[in-house]
Amino acid sequence: AVGVSATATAQDYPTRPITMVVPFAAGGPTDTVARLVAQSMSQSLGQQIVVENVGGAGGTLGAARVAKADPDGYTLLLHHIGQATSATLYRKLPYDPANDFAPVGLVTDVPMTIVAKKDFPAKDLKELVEYVKKNADKVTLANAGVGAASHLCGMLFMQAIGTQLTTVPYKGTGPAMNDLVGGQVDLMCDQTTNTTGQIKGGAIKAYAVTTPTKVPSLPDLPTTKDAGLPAVQVAVWHGLYAPKGTPAPVVDKLSKALQTALKDETVKARFGELGTEPVAQERATPKVLGDFVKAEIDRWKPVITAAGVYAD
Numbered sequence: 001a002v003g004v005s006a007t008a009t010a011q012d013y014p015t016r017p018i019t020m021v022v023p024f025a026a027g028g029p030t031d032t033v034a035r036l037v038a039q040s041m042s043q044s045l046g047q048q049i050v051v052e053n054v055g056g057a058g059g060t061l062g063a064a065r066v067a068k069a070d071p072d073g074y075t076l077l078l079h080h081i082g083q084a085t086s087a088t089l090y091r092k093l094p095y096d097p098a099n100d101f102a103p104v105g106l107v108t109d110v111p112m113t114i115v116a117k118k119d120f121p122a123k124d125l126k127e128l129v130e131y132v133k134k135n136a137d138k139v140t141l142a143n144a145g146v147g148a149a150s151h152l153c154g155m156l157f158m159q160a161i162g163t164q165l166t167t168v169p170y171k172g173t174g175p176a177m178n179d180l181v182g183g184q185v186d187l188m189c190d191q192t193t194n195t196t197g198q199i200k201g202g203a204i205k206a207y208a209v210t211t212p213t214k215v216p217s218l219p220d221l222p223t224t225k226d227a228g229l230p231a232v233q234v235a236v237w238h239g240l241y242a243p244k245g246t247p248a249p250v251v252d253k254l255s256k257a258l259q260t261a262l263k264d265e266t267v268k269a270r271f272g273e274l275g276t277e278p279v280a281q282e283r284a285t286p287k288v289l290g291d292f293v294k295a296e297i298d299r300w301k302p303v304i305t306a307a308g309v310y311a312d
């Protein structure tokens with residue numbers, strides 16, 4: 001109706017389906033987290049949440065799409081640590097990760113695993129590093145583009161072993177996993193939300209987890225620290241965002257629905273099977289996520305600058 005006040009609209013929100021943009025291809029770890037959260041949030045919001053995969057440029061195409069969307073609460077972004085690393089990696093980013101979004105809340109921190117095609121000739125991480133250093137010109141490393149978590153972990157890995165490998169970018173580590181299982185690519189560093197099933201099914205080989213402690217659902221995997229690569233440590237945090245300017249009552253409703261989803265037994269059980277868990281309730285808030293993005297931009301800036309990695 002013409003002239004309906006913004007507050008009234010915000011109070012009625014949501015009155016139609018919501019789009020949740022995942023800035024990577026379907027079937028990957030970001031998509032997995034998004035669909036679990038969206039399914040639960042749609043129940044408490046009473047409107048369908050449609051996940052839309054907008055891949056490319058390490059997640060920055062999808063993030064740009066949401067940064068420019070109407071700030072009405074009907075277009076959301078579920079993104080991960082790439083929201084912070086892209087601020088340094090991309091020299092001409094068409095949006096400001098720290099200021100062009102209305103943060104809703106943190107979602108989950110996901111461990112990463114160093115994995116290889118199942119016939120890769122190394123029985124442990126030490127042997128893998130030796131083989132990779134000797135065969136650097138032949139070994140290929142998959143990732144989801146500059147800005148992806150798999151790219152960041154791959155960068156830490158190559159820095160730690162002092163060896164540059166041929167990297168193969170995909171629109172997400174869902175498609176990358178297909179090639180790893182098929183043996184078309186050799187290595188990848190990817191999140192347990194994507195690798196757990198393939199590891200347990202014997203379709204790929206796993207060498208280590210990138211977290212300070214072992215992952216209960218993958219008890220045989222040593223930490224990179226214990227396996228000799230202490231510098232390769234990264235956990236992939238995920239956040240939910242709306243465009244800057246989304247009315248506060250709408251953001252508040254979304255944050256409450258996110259917190260409810262993170263207490264949902266189905267979400268918690270599935271996250272547990274995939275090696276992760278929901279963040280504590282007090283972290284699923286606009287202020288915590290907003291502050292955290294800024295802190296993570298500052299944290300990764302020197303690491304990325306030292307690695308001399310960037311994209312135009």
Ligand code: MLT
Nearest residue numbers: 028030148149150172173
């Ligand atoms: C990443 O590497 O950033 C993610 O694994 C990409 C994805 O979710 O497909």
